[in-house]
Amino acid sequence: xxxxxxxxxxxxxxxxxxxxxxxxxxxxxxxxxxxxxxxxxxxxxxxxxxxxxxxxxxxxxxxxxxxxxxxxxxxxxxxxxxxxxxxxxxxxxxxxxxxxxxxxxxxxxxxxxxxxxx
Amino acid sequence: xxxxxxxxxxxxxxxxxxxxxxxxxxxxxxxxxxxxxxxxxxxxxxxxxxxxxxxxxxxxxxxxxxxxxxxxxxxxxxxxxxxxxxxxxxxxxxxxxxxxxxxxxxxxxxxxxxxxxxxxxxxxxxxxxxxxxxxxxxxxxxxxxxxxxxxxxxxxxxxxxxxx
Numbered sequence: 323x324x325x326x327x328x329x330x331x332x333x334x335x336x337x338x339x340x341x342x343x344x345x346x347x348x349x350x351x352x353x354x355x356x357x358x359x360x361x362x363x364x365x366x367x368x369x370x371x372x373x374x375x376x377x378x379x380x381x382x383x384x385x386x387x388x389x390x391x392x393x394x395x396x397x398x399x400x401x402x403x404x405x406x407x408x409x410x411x412x413x414x415x416x417x418x419x420x421x422x423x424x425x426x427x428x429x430x431x432x433x434x435x436x437x438x439x440x
Numbered sequence: 441x442x443x444x445x446x447x448x449x450x451x452x453x454x455x456x457x458x459x460x461x462x463x464x465x466x467x468x469x470x471x472x473x474x475x476x477x478x479x480x481x482x483x484x485x486x487x488x489x490x491x492x493x494x495x496x497x498x499x500x501x502x503x504x505x506x507x508x509x510x511x512x513x514x515x516x517x518x519x520x521x522x523x524x525x526x527x528x529x530x531x532x533x534x535x536x537x538x539x540x541x542x543x544x545x546x547x548x549x550x551x552x553x554x555x556x557x558x559x560x561x562x563x564x565x566x567x568x569x570x571x572x573x574x575x576x577x578x579x580x581x582x583x584x585x586x587x588x589x590x591x592x593x594x595x596x597x598x599x600x601x602x603x604x
Contacts, residue, residue, distance in 0.1 A: 332590065336562035339540050343459050348473055350454040354447070357477035358484075371521035 441490060446483055453497050456564050460501050463559040464508035467544050471515075475508045482507065494573045501560065501574040546596035554589030557582055 441449070450457070457479070461472040479500070482488040488503045490496060547555050553575070560571035572582035 329590070332558075332593070333562050335540075335543050336558075339543055340459055340563050342540050343462060344455055346469065347455050347458045348476075350451045353454070353458075353473065353476050354450075354480055356473070357480040375521065 443484060446490075449496050450480055450483065450500070453500055456497065457500055457504055459563055460559065461504050461508060463547075463555065463563065464505050465512075466548060471508075471511065475504060475511055478511065479504050479507045495570065497564075498566065498570045498574045501564070501566075502576065505556070505574065542597065542600045542602045546593055546600060546602075549596050550589055550592045551585075553577075553585045554592060557585040558589045558593060561586060 458472060458476055461475045461479070462469065465471040465475060479488070482503065483490075483500070490499050493499075547558070550558075556575055557568070557571050560566045560574055561568060566574065568582050568586055569579055571586075572579045575582065577585075
């Protein structure tokens with residue numbers, strides 16, 4: 323429930339405050355003149371700050387969206403070692419009998435036996 | 441309304457609008473002047489248009505509050521971008537008598553909504569319903585802020601050794 327006596331006391335305090343403010347209120351004409359006077363453009367530090375922030379945002383966005391470079395495969399890389407490699411000493415295997423050995427059947431190849439089964 | 445009619449209305453409510461602007465700016469007089477200038481500019485160039493749905497004063501107080509909030513946001517953004525985090529403390533008028541200063545200090549310790557409702561009702565003489573319209577809140581909400589605000593303000597004034 324509202325206590326009217328308390329409300330009156332508060333109202334008196336606010337009235338005193340309003341009276342004090344009224345003495346410091348700028349005149350209406352002055353306020354209106356200041357309002358309609360052309361204002362200075364945005365302050366220069368703010369422009370610089372905005373430009374700097376925008377540039378930083380662009381750089382950050384570029385850095386985030388660029389594709390990652392493919393990984394460099396070294397000799398210890400399992401994918402790299404699985405690929406056929408040519409060694410510098412491979413020429414030593416090129417011997418005169420290489421053609422003969424190349425046609426030799428494999429040990430586990432089936433033998434075409436000409437002898438009919440008895 | 442024509443420009444001359446608007447100017448006449450603004451002149452009529454100038455003192456009350458300044459007091460309300462002070463309240464919206466935490467009693468910072470320089471910022472309150474800026475708010476009032478921007479408000480008058482918006483009213484006169486038609487960016488804020490009076491539709492007649494409420495009393496002119498109630499509508500004007502709503503515009504003042506919106507402008508104060510917009511300028512506060514702009515100032516906060518400016519402080520952030522220029523890396524000025526320590527904002528100057530609000531001025532509590534140096535020439536105030538002790539009781540007035542205590543009342544302003546106490547008002548700054550209660551919630552913004554409670555302060556707004558109390559200022560509109562006690563300082564500017566609006567009804568609670570008009571205060572609700574100016575703040576764009578429901579009547580029930582305004583009543584609640586009014587009652588709680590009064591209780592909180594009395595406690596603060598008693599703590600400060602000032603009888604409410």
